Amino acid sequence: MAISPPRNRLWWNEPIERVEIGWIVVAFLWGLFMFFFMIAWHFIGGQNLSTETYRIKPPAYEEKVVAFAEKYQVAEEDGTPVVRPPAGEDVYLLARLWEWWPLLELKKGQSYRIHLSSLDWQHGFSLQPVNINISVHPGYEQIITLTPTQAGEFGIACNEYCGIGHHMMTGRIRVVE
Amino acid sequence: MAAIDAPYPGSAAAAAIFRTCRFTGLKVDIAAQRLIMANAVAAVVFLAVGGVMGLLVALTRWPAVHLLPSEWFYLVLTGHGANVLLFWIIFFEIAILYFASAVLLGSRIATPKIAWAAFVLMLVGAVMTNVAVFQGDSSVMFTSYPPMQASPHFYLGLIIFAVGALIGVGIFFGTLVIAHGEHTYEGSIPLVTFGALTAAIIAVFTLASGAIILIPTYLWSLGLITEIDPLMYKVVWWGMGHSSQQINVAAHVSVWYAIGALTIGAKPLSEKVSRSAFLLYILFLQLASAHHLLADPGMSATWKIVNTSYLMYLAVLGSLIHGLTVPGALEAAQRRNGYTKGAFEWLRKAPWGNPAFAGMFLSLVMFGFIGGISGVVLGTEQLNLLMHNTIYVPGHFHGTVVAGTTLAFMAMTYYVLPLIFQRDVIWPKLARWQPYLFGIGAAGISLFMMGAGTLGIPRRHWDITLTDAMHPFDLPSGGFLMMGLNGLSAVIAAAGGILYIVITVGTVLWGKRLDKGDAPLNFPLHKQAATVAEYGSHTTVKLPGTIILVSIFFLSFVLYYFVNWKYLSEIWLLR
Amino acid sequence: MSDHPEPEVQPQRVPAMQQLLDNPFLLLFIGITIPTVLYIVWGVMEIASIPVAP
């Protein structure tokens, strides 16, 4: 019984059931497969989260974002600049209580180096309805290379709890053909 | 007390008083029994508090109901996480540790006075944190990521609670030493105690990580430290936050084995395989804390892959092994009990009317199919991008910690009541339905939150219509539907939860006393429940039912895994 | 439960793996060391080595 000591003092020497061995082999191989598939996706897959990260003080990051927004601003919506950077350019996005700033306009099929960081608390970059979700920390600047493959209007929600305005924190990315 | 054994003559144990359980023949230290009762009662109280909060949260997230205002929603959600995930589960686990050491080994419990001190610390800590939450300045979620800050006593309560729990774990180890020294058992400890040992080992790492990170955070909230690095916090905090889920896994797998033994006389197919599976937990399970950092900056892909895969999925291998050996042990036992027809007579004729068995089996199936599969998918480095911090995450862990752990602990309660509290379960007809009600509700909340998360609905979010947002947009309407169905399931789960609380409290207060006379149990034990263990496979070699069940499970797993890769391959390119 | 009828006499040596599994404190030691090294220490080193923004 599982609630009393094994009767056979040397239970390690008991034979193992065939079913058990068979399943252990299958399960072990499946585990190996899943392990190597993660590694393989770094070579064969198009969706891997970059790990390029730098330490940065929030005010320094804010400066970079403001400079970027001034340089490429094309319009204003809801009181927020709309920024259209040239393809391949460094793009700066700022998370703060409670908005993703500024609004971006990107071109379908072009790659952009998107910088992400927060000015205050942790936030969660959640691009919808694409469903790409990335954590954003204050003090760390992460750079991902993103290539939109669809045109249209996309929203950014915040999915890391960031205080009472968490559910009001949004941003926007417009992708044009 | 009906039968009190003479205490051991002339040893340090002389002070301990034992009784002999007339159902199992186990020798029960009265001091251990009282401690188990106290911890179990505290657990149930915090489940009641936290469960109500869970219902309120779910009703708020039901778009058509949207019950609480936003401040209250975030407050209650913080309280829900802390009360159920930390206080309910860990109090119950301490009870299990005392049971698996003192009671199953027939030993006195180590230093009962200190065990009481541990209990008081845990209680004080839990109450202190609750006070902080209800005062309203600590709606930081139970994860309390800096730089967001809670009141100092929010952290202090958690620290005190963790210290108390750590002492409780120490008592478990002490009791193992005493039982060994006083030869209260022969040979190796029982499998269930070994599973509890696994839980205890993981608990030491868990609680130590918690202390390492919460103490500086507490000092920071007092203004004595200027800054807590948010990334560093997250790494160490999840050493506690995730590993404590691994305590749950080890504990509820032990409970599965224990209930199998108690209800149908199940024996492990082989001690070697089951214990080695627990060893894989001890070695690798805690690495999975990295699941929470897959979408974070700064950590290298190598660190992520090594840790998130529990070093090549070796701990998953442990779970997959239990996934075969637990139903296999049940099938073998039922076949010995005479249910040998076809592949599934053993399952059809299982004691489904016994809530302990029903709860255990539902927990086993749902933990595997819902919590387990989704956990591996969510914990895959790249796939995590699809669901990180969406409500898929709570969906996954309600599959593990509610449908799995909580249901297993509820099932175990139906034996803790008669064997430890010595009260017969009241309202057996209602009790019979309780695991089904709670199980269906728990499956519902898990699956519907997972569904909503797949559609991008964020977690911990008061208003998915985004009406007040500066740049509003529409989240998919399918997600709204799912959140509604989640609310409905929450009502069912809450009904099952309330029934559990009512039956438990009612039994403790008014259940028929079993320590006088020789009344039978409402939910009887298997007649060989406590005989000596022998490995179970040599008499019944064929387990066709288990093989079919495990094959279905494996196919679902593989299929769901690849569906998610397909989904990932269709999103924007990202490197 | 110490009282089963005739505890088996054991002339053989206990296999090494069983000795490991019967030793709670050895298990405790490895169970803490592995995650501390692979997860915590390595993780903290990763964070500590993040460069400052150019």
Ligand code: HEM
């Ligand atoms: C009646 C039963 C329950 C219901 C209806 C329920 C429902 C929910 C809902 C709707 C959420 C919110 C998700 C969100 O907005 O992000 C949630 C969060 C959570 N639940 Fe439950 N739950 C129940 C029981 C439990 C139990 C028994 C546990 C643990 C053993 C648990 C652990 C958690 C945790 C840890 C969270 C996350 C809190 C956070 O995000 O900070 N729940 N629950």
Ligand SMILES: [Cu+2]
């Ligand atoms: Cu935010």
Ligand SMILES: [Cu+2]
């Ligand atoms: Cu937020």
